[in-house]
Amino acid sequence: MARPILYDYFRSSAAYRVRIALNLKGVDYESRQVDLRDGEQQSAEYRALNPQGLVPMLEIDGHKLTQSLAIINYLDLRYANVPLLPAAAAERAHVVAMAMTIACDIHPLNNLRVLKYLKDPLGHSQDEIDAWYAHWIGEGLPALEAMAAPTASKFLFGNAPTGADVCLVPQLYNARRYHLPLDAYPTLLRAEENANNLEPFAAAHPDRQGVPA
Numbered sequence: 001m002a003r004p005i006l007y008d009y010f011r012s013s014a015a016y017r018v019r020i021a022l023n024l025k026g027v028d029y030e031s032r033q034v035d036l037r038d039g040e041q042q043s044a045e046y047r048a049l050n051p052q053g054l055v056p057m058l059e060i061d062g063h064k065l066t067q068s069l070a071i072i073n074y075l076d077l078r079y080a081n082v083p084l085l086p087a088a089a090a091e092r093a094h095v096v097a098m099a100m101t102i103a104c105d106i107h108p109l110n111n112l113r114v115l116k117y118l119k120d121p122l123g124h125s126q127d128e129i130d131a132w133y134a135h136w137i138g139e140g141l142p143a144l145e146a147m148a149a150p151t152a153s154k155f156l157f158g159n160a161p162t163g164a165d166v167c168l169v170p171q172l173y174n175a176r177r178y179h180l181p182l183d184a185y186p187t188l189l190r191a192e193e194n195a196n197n198l199e200p201f202a203a204a205h206p207d208r209q210g211v212p213a
C-alpha cells in the first residue's frame, strides 16, 4: 500500500489536527507543504486535488480525502487501534460537539481567507482584524471550558486523548500566536499540557515540521 500523502501547511490548524491524528494512529505519511503564504492553495494544480483550495488533503488507500474532521473520522474507522471517539452514543456526541465547537464555530471565522477578505475588499485595519480574531476565540473558548469541565480528566474527555483534544491543541496554538489570555480556561490548559506531553501531539507541532517560520 502506498504511503499516505498529507497536503499540509505547518501553521494550518486544520492540517495540524490531521498530523496529530495520523501520529496517534501510528500512520507513517509524507507531508507535502502547500505554501498558504504564497497562495499555492489557489493554484489550478492544487484545486484539481481539492476544489475548495484549502489544506489539509490526504491521499490514502487510493482516496483523496478533504475536510479535517472527515479525514480524522476516516482514520478512526480505518485504524481502530487508538480510538478517538468514545463508543457510548451520548459520550460520543459530547466529544464530537466539543470538536465541532472549535472546527465549525471558532476556526472558520478566523481562517486566512476570512481575515484577508476583511482587509481587502472590506477595508478593515489590522487592529480591527485582530479584534475580530480575538472576539471569536473569546466567544468559543469559555463555552468549550464549560462543556468540558464536568467530564474532563487528564484530557477534555477522560484519561485518553480524543478528537476533541486533537482540535483543541491547534486552536490554543492559534490563540497563543495572537497573544490571547488563556488563564480563564484551566480545563483546556490541563488537557493541552497533557496532550503536548505525548509524542504524537508534540511531533505534529508547527515548529517540528522542518519549515522555517
Ligand SMILES: N[C@@H](CCC(=O)N[C@@H](CS)C(=O)NCC(=O)O)C(=O)O
Residues within 6 Å of the ligand: 011, 012, 013, 014, 015, 036, 041, 053, 054, 055, 056, 066, 067, 068, 069, 103, 111, 112, 113, 114
Ligand atoms: N473545514 C476545513 C477548513 C480547512 C481550512 O480552513 N484550512 C485553512 C488552513 S487552517 C486553509 O487552507 N486556508 C487557506 C485560505 O484561507 O486561503 C477543514 O477542517 O479541513
